[in-house]
Each structure stands twice: as structure tokens, then as C-alpha cells.
Amino acid sequence: MSKHTLSVLVENHAGVLSRVAGLFSRRGFNIDSLAVGVTENPDVSRMTIVVEGDEYIVEQVSKQLNKLVDVIKIKRLDKHESITRELSLIKVSANAATRSEIVQLVEIFRAKIVDVSKTTLTIEASGSGDKVAALEDMLKQFGIKEIVRTGTIAIERGNRIIKVTNNEEGEING
């Protein structure tokens, strides 16, 4: 089972998220992550959905999503032709002895310290899922108190864009 990233343009109004989420549960699809936010057009939101499954599942997810009236457009993003990011906030135990080591690690990962207390450091890390996971792994030895993660968001490389006005149907219209 591999992961696939779908970029989905939807109407920006109440109830859309529950329709999308409901569709996944009732058709038995597994959502790895879902991130949603408004786009450059305030009437339109963009969801980035990462699904786990084979070719059949991803095709079904796309087609079923496309049937929702609130879904305007779907595009499956090519792993190599897109940039994906997720953001994590990680709170680790820190004391005078460990603090500088943690700071070094954070620098190596080009993450940021965003809060500090006598006993903790809070780190903001963004990047691909793999990178954030690697940082998390390195921080484990100090004692992770709390992790908060966003879902993945993704955008295509180069001059390709996904817009409402762009009428091409993408790859999903069998």
C-alpha cells in the first residue's frame, strides 16, 4: 500500500468538510491526513488529502470525491513533481545539560526553537513527513512531552497550477 496525495478544490462553505470526511468513512477508505484552508479565491478552499491504498482505491476515492457537488476539482499530485510539507510543534524536556545539544540538533534540521522554559523547549519543524519523523526520532532521547502535527499540504513544482477557471478535467474523468 502506498501513499497518494490528492489536491482537491472545494466550495468554501459549511458542511463540505463533513461531506468529504463522511465519504471516506462510509466507503471504507483510509485517510492518512487531511489539511484544509482557503485559497487565493475566498470562495474556494483547498484540501490536501493523503490516502493509503492501491491504484483501485485511489481511483475510487477520486471518482467518488468528484461526485460531491461541492468538489470543484481534483488532482493527483506526482510525488516527484510536487513539494509536500507538514508542520510539527514538538515539546521536549530540556535542562541546562541537554539544552545546547537539542539546539544543535534543531539547527541541523533547520527547525526553530519557538518557546523555552526551565524544563522544556518547543520546536517548530516543517518539511516533508520523513524529515519531521527523523527529527522526532532524534529528539526521543531527551523525552518528548507533546507533539502536534498538521496534515500534509502540497503544491506542484514549476508553473503548473490548479485553479477553478482552468477547465481541464485532470486525470480522473474516466
Place this chain on the structure above:
Amino acid sequence: MKITGAEAIIKALELEGTDTIFGYPGAAISPFYDALLNSRIRHILTRHEQGAAHAANGYARVTGKPGVCVSTSGPGATNLITGIANAYMDSIPIIAITGQVRSDMIGTDAFQEADITGSAAPFTKHSYLVKAAGELPRIIKEAFHIAATGRPGPVVIDIPIDVQNSVFEFQSPKAVEIKGYKPTVKGHPMQIKKAAAALEEAKKPVICAGGGVIAANAAGEMLELAEKRNIPVVTTLMGIGAIPSAHPLHFGMVGTHGSQAANSALHHADLVLILGARVGDRAIGAASTLAKRARIIHIDVDPAEIGKNIDVSIPLVGDLKLTLKDLLGYVKASEDKEWLCEAAEKRLKVQQKAAAERGKHKDTGYIDPKYLLSMLADFLPEEAVVTTEVGQNQIWAANNLQVRMPKTFITSGGLGTMGYGLPAAIGAKIGRPDVPVVVISGDGSFQMSMQELGTMKQHDIDVKIVLFNNCRLGMVRELQLTKHSGRYSQVCLDSNPDFTALAAAYGFRGEKICSNDEIRPALERMTGTKGPYLLECMVDPMEPTL
């Protein structure tokens, strides 16, 4: 001109050409019912909201226009859900208008509050919770458009009572423009050419017609294609009527409850042209082995159905009528009848066997339901509508009725909803007052909707009821016989009422028959009677489905 939201709903319905609605009033929909008094729209007061939804379904199926049902909030709305789900599974366009508690009370668990758009979401093509009266003209126009185009289906419009009461300037809506809703209509020319070539290469092609053929009014085009190349046609339960039962190319219904002739034709086919069918498990059980044996061409207006349940060699998305017209342009006629004759020989054997068994068990106190159904059409004009309930009565009807035209056989296909047949017959009669309407019923299903006899009485709706009474939930009994070694659990209906007396209580005529000799005269009396009639037919509890 300034009008209320409630008046706007009526006006918008009138603009859509709605002549009849089926419903049940209540507090949260009362402004609408008040405004209805000033409208030409006919309201059929059902005895249960589910009956309203099924009646709207029956109406939609015979007219091709969306059926409209109305209920109040809370329990009124949740009572619609089975009807909405039923319409969703069978792709029938209905509009469900529900009252809702005041906007500022939503989310407070107010009296008779239910999240109907949320709870019906799995079964609706789309739904609206109306926020302001000004949105109503657009929403209602969109709802009709969405329900009736592409793959048809139910749309829910939930309207809070304050929205119904608020006053605003009504403006006729502009043309529908929904960014995320543009059904593919025209089939891809390349795919059409491929399909035509595959049909010409095939030695043993079969057409499998689903409900989509009827919904798209494509029965004529399908038949033309079948006749052009002598292709046997099998149908799904929803596809019954797409081809006349007596047509030489008709091989019956496929599936677990279908005919041997149909299943055999499918089994030996080297190409199956699936038209407007979703390859449900009851119709085509072993889809993966079928796809290994035969090439599959699948034409459907819903791209999500293609490749969902069966691997397809040639997918083709589009409106069936237009796509088949295009396809006909590429397909050459063929005189080759070898395959047809081979399949017809098998069919003849099956038919002869069935005919030999027909009308047996004389003087046993029972009638043979298959025998009755096989002759029912003799007493009805070809455009007469027959609806069914769900269970053995439905399968007996599906396999034995002579269905001569599309939209004359109305049944609950996908959801298999007991209690559907009677209210659907009421809706069908409203939609086609010019033709006789008969419901084929069973004693189990009938008792799920028998309160709708009151609807028939109040609105003078002439529906004939053929009620097969085996004092059993026959389909389940049979399942318990075959799958649970005959350990019968909760399938006896020992306390059935006197059904003809029940009909008489509503002022309807009726009679009870117990032998095959009584069938013909009874059918003659029933169809010759003006007004409702209940024909109770005693059936052997052990009568098999097939």
C-alpha cells in the same frame, strides 16, 4: 414583489413545473403548508412520511420528472430517510423538502430538531440547509437540476421555520451554474469507435441492461443495437422493461434471483455490453470471473460506477441515449444468428420446464403466484404500471410478469425496501392517472405500509392490490431453509388480519382466492372494477422463490 420564504418555495416549485407533492405537515413546516393553500399544486397527504418519499419515487419513475416530498423537522424528516436512501440506491430523482427549527435554535437539541442534511448525507446526491430566504429560488432550481441530470438521485432541502417566515424580494433565478457539477453527457468518440469494433469482433456478445437504460430513455436505441447484430439482452432488476419480455432477444433477469436463461447467456458470452448498470452483487455475483472470460464494455453516465465492481476493457462515460446513438453510427448490421440460436435453445428448455410446472398444485387451497403473474398482463393494457413490494412477491413478479414498456415495472432494486410498493403505486397512479396501476404485494411488506390505504381513500386513488398471502416472510423463510438448515426464526406471520375486511373498512372491494381455477375470473373482476381492489391470494408457505 415581496413575498415570504414559504411563498417562495411554492413559487419556485411552480416554476419547475411541479403539479403534485406528497407530504405530511408539522410545526416546523407550517408556514409552507399555509402558503400551499394559495397554490394550484396538489398535495397528497400520506399516512407516514416514508410513504410520501416512496410515492414521490413512484411518481418520478413513471413521469421522468423529479418527485417532491415534504415533511416537518425531526421525526418527520428522519421518517423520510428510508425513502431517500431507496431513491439514492435506484438513482431516482426526488426532492425532499423538510422543515427545520428556527435558525438560532439549530444545534441546541430543540424540540423536533434533527440534523437531516447530516443524517441523510450518505444517501443524498446533494443537500442544502437554507440560511436565508433569498437563497431559496436559486437552491430550488439547483436542486431540481441536480436531482434530474447526470445520474439522477435525491436532493434534500432543509428550511428553518424563520427562513420560511422571512419576507424578501423574489427574483427568478438565473440559469444554473454550479462549479463542481458538470455531468459528462457526450461519450468520447475514440471509446465509441473502440466499443463498435469490439462488438463486431465478438462472437458471443450479450447486452446487460440496467435501470440507466430506462432513466435515459434509451430503450429504443438499445433495442436497435441489439436487433442490428442479433445480440441477446439480459436485464438487471432495475432494467426490467428496457426490452419487452416477449421480445425474441430478451433472455430475462440476471443474478442470484434471475433466470437460468439470462445467467447462462452471460456465462457463455465473450463480450458483455453493460448499459447503465452498476454491477451489483445480486445481479453479477462473480464479476471478476466474468471479466476474465469476457471483454467488458461499460457505458454509464456516472464515471465512478465504471471499474468499481468489475474490471472493464472499454469504459465509456456519457448519457446512454446519446452514446448509443453515436455507437449505432459505427456498428454494421450482422446477419449472423449462430450465437443467438444457441442461447435461444437453452432459453426454450428453461421456458418449457417452467411452463410444465405452471398452474400445478390444484385443489391444495393455494394458488400458484407465478402462474397468476404470467397471465396478469392479459388483463391490462401494455402501458399499465405494476409496482412490487420486496421479497418473494418481487422476484415472482420480476421473473414472470410480461413487461411490455419501459417505466411500467417499478420496484425497489438496490435497497430492497419492504413497504415500498403500495406508496410507490400511489405515486405512479398520480403520475399516470390514465393507466391502470397494480401493486404486487406480500403479507409481510403490505403490513409495512398498509396505512397508505387511507391515502388512497382520501385522494380517490385507484390502485389494485394483488396480495400474496403465505403467512410468512417467505424470502427469509427460504433463506433459513437453505442457509440455516430449516431452523425457522421469526418468519411466521400467524396473526395476519383479514385483509379483504381491512380493505372493506376503507370502503374498497376485494376478494380472497385459494385455487388456480379462481385466478382468471378474479383478475377479470379486479381489473374490471372502478376504484381500489384488494385481491388476496393464498400461497403455499413452502412455495419457492425461483
